[in-house]
Amino acid sequence: MVVTIIRKELSMLFISPLAWIMLALIQLVFAGFFLVRLDAFLEIQSQLLQVINSPGITEVIISPVFALAAIVLLMLTPILSMRLLAEERRNRTLTLLISSPVSITDIVLGKFLGLMIFLAVVVMLIVTLSISLRIGGVLDLGLLLSNTLGLFLVTACFSALGLYVSSLTAQPAIAAIGSLGVLLGLWVIDLVASETEGWIHYISLLKHFRYFNQGLIDTLSIAYCVLFIVTFLVLTIRRLNGERLHG
Amino acid sequence: MIDASGSVTLSTQNLCRNFGHHAVVYDVNLQLRRGEVLGLLGPNGAGKSTTMRMLSGxxxxxxxxxxxxxxxxxxxxxxxxxxxxxxxxxxxxxxDMTVDEYLLLVARLHRVDKQAMQTMLKDVKQRCGLGHQSKHLIGALSKGFQQRVGIAQAIIHNPDVIILDEPTVGLDPNQILEIRRLIIELGVASSVILSTHILPEVENVCDRVQIMHKGTVVFDQTMIELRQQDSNLGDIFTQLTQS
Incomplete structure (x- = not known):
């Protein structure tokens, strides 16, 4: 049943122009930034050659592209996640899903995974962009892998949070602003955390992403992201169940 | 009440629903047999829709x-x-979906067999008069056709119990007649509960009438009994719900 919901979410996403425009714009921005970094690398290449243990193309070009991607996706995921439940509620179509023989867990998982497949396409586009560098050089595949994993995990966190906020309201716009607000809040914590080395920096999503960005696959970061995702998915399920119970 | 005409498909026992301290529906007992069409009448706010939302989960x-x-x-x-x-x-x-896309989605949600899906789709479109609208976007259809898609959605998987909340709202007189004919047809093999404000609709379509008032059932009789007593449904309705 999850597959039916995933199929429905993806077809709804791709019959609207939003998804296509977004994919095109994201790719344009990343490709532009990628070229700027490539240009900068070519300029300093001769100086880098003189330094022992100098950073390679992966560190100079790909890591910054992924760092930018994390921030761009932080801004864009709320726009994609806002419709998931809020629009269904506003158009009264949630009734259809709930009166069908589909469990609420399946509905929530299907919606989450549907969005994740779309975002995985975005991540894969960036990976393809990076792999194109192999034409002229050698890539640090380990660093690329850790970046890909990190970006995938943080976007999954963004989606899970966005899905939960979307379950709270019947207005997609409010859902978008709400989840953007919370995600920006989590980013600001990151800025605070970089100054004071306290416990608070464990909460920030982008702080954890930075480890992946540097090539460090930390179990703590993976555990944090997984916990974050599971927590918000469970909260969404509880919220939808509560609606049935409390009206 | 022993009637051998069919097995019980839907039954409720002392159904109650509170919103806060306010009891919207209380002590509703329904029993529906296969091949029966039940008309649920009542003034606005009597709890009809709440009851139907409970029945549908x-x-x-x-x-x-x-x-x-x-x-x-x-x-x-x-x-x-x-x-x-x-x-x-x-x-x-x-x-944003076309009629076909939408009905196929509903069929998949109800776990309709893949092989049977196309025949069921064709069948339901023919029954609801949607044959020429297959490729139209639902958003571009008129209110009446949207209502038909809504009914098609409820019956595509041949359910045993069909719950229709005001199915003829927004339809023109010809369409209303068609839908009534469809409901009678559905009532042969399944059980149908239908809520409405239109009394002649009940008299034409239903086998049994229940009137709800202030959250509970105040009247329950079969149409045959009603006709034998020669009483007017409109008078009964006014009498029971105006006090």
Missing amino acids: NLAPTSGSIEICGIDLLDKPLEAKAHLGFLPEVPPLYF
């Missing part, structure tokens, strides 16, 4: 139980809902 009752084809809706919601077709007050339509 969209709202949990505060107390009481619901059984669909002998399966408890609260214990085994997925099994019970497989026997159910529901058209809410506002039809749950995805405006």
Whole structure:
């Protein structure tokens, strides 16, 4: 049943122009930034050659592209996640899903995974962009892998949070602003955390992403992201169940 | 009440629903047999829609139980809902989809067999008069056709119990006649509950009438009994619900 919901979410996403425009714009921005970094690398290449243990193309070009991607996706995921439940509620179509023989867990998982497949396409586009560098050089595949994993995990966190906020309201716009607000809040914590080395920096999503960005696959970061995702998915399920119970 | 005409498909026992301290529905006992069309009447705010939302699993009752084809809706919601077709007050339509896409989605949600899907789709479109609208976007259809898609959505999987909340709202007189004919047809093989404000509709279509007032059933009789007593449904309705 999850597959039916995933199929429905993806077809709804791709019959609207939003998804296509977004994919095109994201790719344009990343490709532009990628070229700027490539240009900068070519300029300093001769100086880098003189330094022992100098950073390679992966560190100079790909890591910054992924760092930018994390921030761009932080801004864009709320726009994609806002419709998931809020629009269904506003158009009264949630009734259809709930009166069908589909469990609420399946509905929530299907919606989450549907969005994740779309975002995985975005991540894969960036990976393809990076792999194109192999034409002229050698890539640090380990660093690329850790970046890909990190970006995938943080976007999954963004989606899970966005899905939960979307379950709270019947207005997609409010859902978008709400989840953007919370995600920006989590980013600001990151800025605070970089100054004071306290416990608070464990909460920030982008702080954890930075480890992946540097090539460090930390179990703590993976555990944090997984916990974050599971927590918000469970909260969404509880919220939808509560609606049935409390009206 | 022993009537051998068919097995019980839907029964509720002392169904109650509170919103806060306010009891919207209390002590509703329904029993529906296969091949029966039940008309649920009542003034606005009598609790008809709340009852229907509970029967369709969209709202949990505060107390009481619901059984669909002998399966408890609260214990085994997925099994019970497989026997159910529901058209809410506002039809749950995805405006960006075409009629075919939408009906196929509903069929998949109800676990209709892949091989049977195309024949069922064709059949339901023919029954609801949607033959020429297959490739149209639902958002571009007129209100009447959207309502038909809503009804098609509720019956595509041949459910045993069909719940229709004001199915003829927004339709023109010809369409109303067609839909009534369809409901009578559906009532042969399944059980249908239909809520409405239009009294002649009940007299034409239903086998049994229940009138709800202030959250509970105040009148329950079969149409045959009603005709034998030669009483007027309109008078009964006014008498019971104006006090």
